[in-house]
Amino acid sequence: MEQFEQELRDQIEGEVHFDPISRRAYSVDASIYEIEPIGIVVPKTKESIIQAVNIARAHGVPIIPRGAATGITGGCIGKGLVIDTSKYLNRIIDIGLETACCEAGVVQDQLNAALGSKGMRLGPDTSTGNRATIGGMTANNAAGARSLRYGRMVDHVEKVEIVLSNGELATFTAIDNEEWQRKRSLQNREGEIYREIFRIVNSCRQDIIDRFPQIPRRVSGYNLDELIKPGPLNLAKLITGSEGTLGIITEITVKISPKPHSTGLCLLFFDNMIDAMRWIPHMLTYDPIAIEMIDDQIIRQGKFSPAMKGKMDWLLGEPHVLFAVEFDGESLGKTERKMISFINDAKARGIGYAQMFLTQPSQIDNVWALRKAGLGILMSKRTYSRAIAFIEDISIPPEKLASFMEQFCRYLKSKGKEAGIYGHVGSGCMHIRPYIDLRDPKELSLMDQMMHDVSDMVLEHGGAMSGEHGDGIIRSWLHPKMFGEKVYQAFVDVKAAFDPENLMNPGKIVHPADHLKNLRLSPESRLREPETFLDFSKEGGFALAVDMCNGNGLCRKKEGVMCPSFQADNDEYHTTRARAQALRAVVHGHLHVNNFTNKDVYDVLDLCISCKGCKTECPSQVDMAKMKAEFLYQYQEAHGYPLRSRLFGYIGRINQLLSPFAGVFNTLSATRFGKKIQQWCGIAPERSLPRLAKERFSSWFAAYKQPEEAKTPVVLFNDTFNEFNHPEIGQAAVKILNLLGFRVIVPTWHCCGRPLISKGMLKQAKKQAQSLVESLFFYADQEIPIIGLEPSCLLTLKDDFHDLINSSALEKVSGKCLTFDEFLAQLVSKGLFNLPFSKSARIVKVHGHCHQKALVGMSPTLSVLRAVPGFEVSEIPSGCCGMAGSFGYEKEHYDFSMKIGNAALFPAVNAAPEDALIVADGTSCRSQIADGTHRKAKHLAEALYDYLEGS
Numbered sequence: 001m002e003q004f005e006q007e008l009r010d011q012i013e014g015e016v017h018f019d020p021i022s023r024r025a026y027s028v029d030a031s032i033y034e035i036e037p038i039g040i041v042v043p044k045t046k047e048s049i050i051q052a053v054n055i056a057r058a059h060g061v062p063i064i065p066r067g068a069a070t071g072i073t074g075g076c077i078g079k080g081l082v083i084d085t086s087k088y089l090n091r092i093i094d095i096g097l098e099t100a101c102c103e104a105g106v107v108q109d110q111l112n113a114a115l116g117s118k119g120m121r122l123g124p125d126t127s128t129g130n131r132a133t134i135g136g137m138t139a140n141n142a143a144g145a146r147s148l149r150y151g152r153m154v155d156h157v158e159k160v161e162i163v164l165s166n167g168e169l170a171t172f173t174a175i176d177n178e179e180w181q182r183k184r185s186l187q188n189r190e191g192e193i194y195r196e197i198f199r200i201v202n203s204c205r206q207d208i209i210d211r212f213p214q215i216p217r218r219v220s221g222y223n224l225d226e227l228i229k230p231g232p233l234n235l236a237k238l239i240t241g242s243e244g245t246l247g248i249i250t251e252i253t254v255k256i257s258p259k260p261h262s263t264g265l266c267l268l269f270f271d272n273m274i275d276a277m278r279w280i281p282h283m284l285t286y287d288p289i290a291i292e293m294i295d296d297q298i299i300r301q302g303k304f305s306p307a308m309k310g311k312m313d314w315l316l317g318e319p320h321v322l323f324a325v326e327f328d329g330e331s332l333g334k335t336e337r338k339m340i341s342f343i344n345d346a347k348a349r350g351i352g353y354a355q356m357f358l359t360q361p362s363q364i365d366n367v368w369a370l371r372k373a374g375l376g377i378l379m380s381k382r383t384y385s386r387a388i389a390f391i392e393d394i395s396i397p398p399e400k401l402a403s404f405m406e407q408f409c410r411y412l413k414s415k416g417k418e419a420g421i422y423g424h425v426g427s428g429c430m431h432i433r434p435y436i437d438l439r440d441p442k443e444l445s446l447m448d449q450m451m452h453d454v455s456d457m458v459l460e461h462g463g464a465m466s467g468e469h470g471d472g473i474i475r476s477w478l479h480p481k482m483f484g485e486k487v488y489q490a491f492v493d494v495k496a497a498f499d500p501e502n503l504m505n506p507g508k509i510v511h512p513a514d515h516l517k518n519l520r521l522s523p524e525s526r527l528r529e530p531e532t533f534l535d536f537s538k539e540g541g542f543a544l545a546v547d548m549c550n551g552n553g554l555c556r557k558k559e560g561v562m563c564p565s566f567q568a569d570n571d572e573y574h575t576t577r578a579r580a581q582a583l584r585a586v587v588h589g590h591l592h593v594n595n596f597t598n599k600d601v602y603d604v605l606d607l608c609i610s611c612k613g614c615k616t617e618c619p620s621q622v623d624m625a626k627m628k629a630e631f632l633y634q635y636q637e638a639h640g641y642p643l644r645s646r647l648f649g650y651i652g653r654i655n656q657l658l659s660p661f662a663g664v665f666n667t668l669s670a671t672r673f674g675k676k677i678q679q680w681c682g683i684a685p686e687r688s689l690p691r692l693a694k695e696r697f698s699s700w701f702a703a704y705k706q707p708e709e710a711k712t713p714v715v716l717f718n719d720t721f722n723e724f725n726h727p728e729i730g731q732a733a734v735k736i737l738n739l740l741g742f743r744v745i746v747p748t749w750h751c752c753g754r755p756l757i758s759k760g761m762l763k764q765a766k767k768q769a770q771s772l773v774e775s776l777f778f779y780a781d782q783e784i785p786i787i788g789l790e791p792s793c794l795l796t797l798k799d800d801f802h803d804l805i806n807s808s809a810l811e812k813v814s815g816k817c818l819t820f821d822e823f824l825a826q827l828v829s830k831g832l833f834n835l836p837f838s839k840s841a842r843i844v845k846v847h848g849h850c851h852q853k854a855l856v857g858m859s860p861t862l863s864v865l866r867a868v869p870g871f872e873v874s875e876i877p878s879g880c881c882g883m884a885g886s887f888g889y890e891k892e893h894y895d896f897s898m899k900i901g902n903a904a905l906f907p908a909v910n911a912a913p914e915d916a917l918i919v920a921d922g923t924s925c926r927s928q929i930a931d932g933t934h935r936k937a938k939h940l941a942e943a944l945y946d947y948l949e950g951s
Helices: 002-011 020-025 046-058 108-116 134-139 177-184 189-211 224-228 273-277 280-284 296-303 332-349 361-372 374-378 398-414 441-460 472-483 485-498 542-547 564-569 576-587 599-605 613-617 624-639 643-649 651-669 672-680 697-703 720-724 727-739 754-758 762-780 791-804 808-815 820-829 850-855 859-866 894-903 905-911 923-933 940-946
Strands: 014-017 039-043 063-066 081-084 092-095 099-103 157-163 169-175 248-255 262-270 290-295 321-329 354-358 393-395 419-424 429-436 712-717 742-745 786-788 817-819 842-847 871-875 917-920
Touching: 002 014, 002 039, 002 046, 020 039, 020 576, 020 599, 039 046, 046 063, 046 081, 046 157, 046 248, 063 134, 063 248, 092 108, 099 108, 108 134, 134 248, 169 177, 169 189, 177 189, 189 224, 189 485, 224 485, 262 273, 262 332, 262 361, 273 290, 273 321, 273 398, 280 290, 280 398, 290 296, 290 361, 296 361, 296 419, 321 332, 321 361, 332 354, 354 361, 398 429, 398 441, 429 441, 441 472, 472 485, 542 576, 542 624, 564 894, 576 599, 576 624, 599 624, 613 624, 613 850, 624 762, 624 791, 643 651, 643 754, 651 672, 651 720, 697 720, 697 727, 712 727, 712 762, 712 791, 720 727, 727 742, 727 940, 754 762, 754 791, 762 786, 762 791, 762 808, 786 791, 786 820, 791 808, 791 817, 791 850, 808 817, 817 820, 820 859, 820 940, 842 859, 842 905, 859 871, 859 940, 894 905, 894 923, 905 923, 917 923, 917 940
Parallel strands: 039 081, 063 081, 712 742, 712 786, 786 817, 842 871, 842 917
Antiparallel strands: 014 039, 092 099, 099 248, 157 169, 157 248, 262 321, 262 354, 290 321, 290 419, 393 429, 419 429
């Protein structure tokens, strides 16, 4: 393979990866399979795709097309050359009045954002729309929740440009009979395709009519049924749903649809799923655009999901199933009238034990959030008995769905199994995930038996094994049974016409791979549970913590906190999924090492900035920040701790030693000599080191006299940055708390150990954690609130300390800890936030610290600021600022740090009016804003105090 790799490197414009970690990263999608590819090409141009295909064909290497890899069937993994179009080939080429043309790597939400300004949208809307690519959606004929109105991708794809297996570039679109005759005369691969399709259609027409199920949703096999419909022939319809087995899609032209003027959601709550399903045909008479079902397993687990915190206030009782029925109209009034009519009818007929309708966008979004998170929530149970995908998206005629599910549930019970169930019930497409432990040979055998038995039931009810997610590895072997031998042979002939050498994504749709091989977890799996310093017991051990990554790829989204490095670079290597795969490779022995000393693993973790976004935003709550800290500890115990890590880790102690010489330090650090020392230490010379205050906060506080009327005690946690760098923040906080009637207690300064944890210096961090807890326990034991100003410091105590120490004292202390904004928000909610504010108007832009956003949320800060008269408050739609503690100071990370900042934060700050108030509670965030925009951001305490009358 060395010559193959070298030819790719010499001739491809783009990236070529053959290293072990990249191959592990690309070995999974969201399925139960894991197949390591030979190599990966990330092309920058269409011409590079053609060249890569030609080189691969010359070496007899299969081609595996790949987008975001969110599929659950194993459709985009294989032993070949992966061609990833998602990083660079993501241009929207043209938007017309009725169509849009884009490259394969364009993300669904990206296209919809561009269409939205024109009042349009793409019809199909997958639940993975914030990362699913249009190429991938075309490849598996995606549909989504609103298929009652918009159908599948095949109903929207007008034209497809693909690279065939011989390197030929072909465009398929609608053609009339004259053009079809001309195409059949071409003496190239395209001509061969048209000639063979002509033969297949003529010889198999009646079999296609007889064997293709007449249902709203089917995405199994090749779309031969599209070729016998009246009207012009369009082989783009055949490419749609072909899962990359016929060629690599480079460009797609799709029909676009008007956005609804108004939408609303009706909720029906049921005690019994089968009874609910009997009403589906009646509900369809009201012409909804979606009827979705969520079962009690998802509802129960959703209540405890961090991602759903505060988003389920619409839930009535404890339903066995919930139906969400969406309506649209030309105005809100017309939509409401539709919903009122529907709800009144439901009440009169006893459809459900409770009914309600929602028109508030925020409430509607929260219901859809639970529906979209359904798969991840099912997968978040910390056990190896997983809700896995093998009969995952059965499609049944809606009028027969109740009968099918009644039979299926009896069958499931007879096998002693439970399943998570949700789906697009209005179109008869059900997502069913039985809990199976694939490490158990009996369970693996049961999975196989269930596929045989359930496919019999599906045939009996006139359905299909896939209504949405396609065939991939998991279901392709069932095609002869589901379609009959003659239609299956037609599938084989289609494949041979496009790809006679079987190089394009082999093993899917035809010539199927063994569906019981290449499993991520199997009876042959031999996991190595490492001894860890941190406590991973609540995760079920380190191995299970890593294995919780199910590959759904939510870490590829472009909004929220998770994952800043991917958001900046659009590179699979920098996703949480890739990092989890690297650590899985250690645990599963794939890298031929049995510890955490592997340099390749160190490298893939390098750009994880420990934002903690994955802990709450990942549906499976994969805590990569914690796992990275453990890895760094193990790695550095073997290889030694770098000087720079020690400097950053002990920043509190260093500040303490330098504090008496603050003036000298501040002057020296700004000189050329100081910059040279800084650079020698591995710190980016472009950065200004945090200045030391002339007077420590504790010294100021010792001399400060609190007003006598301030009586209710509160503790102010004096963090390192408040003590040595920004005492003005603590001073503002003390004065605000005094004005609100609180007497402030400031214990002796102790560093929280956050810098040590981020550098993997866990032994030292544990000592600091124990010391800090001891110093605060006296106050917590008296039920005195402990308020923190620096989010990362206070939240380290509430979150990370539980992995370092296990004591009742810690439980008591962490239970009394609140961030400054949380404490004030409680006063706002009680009507006790009475401060003498100025009444002048001010625009306020808020950026949240990533730990704050991940673990607390921004609502406390926003509610406090919105309680100030004259403040016009909005949150900056940014993730991590990019500084991430010491990360942005490190010279090798400086450019990447600024790239993260430029993704959203810097443009938003620069676009704000010059007199706008920028609020950011994180010390790192304020430093990054200063370096990236040359504007000063203020802590919430400063912002409030500066706005007081007479301040």
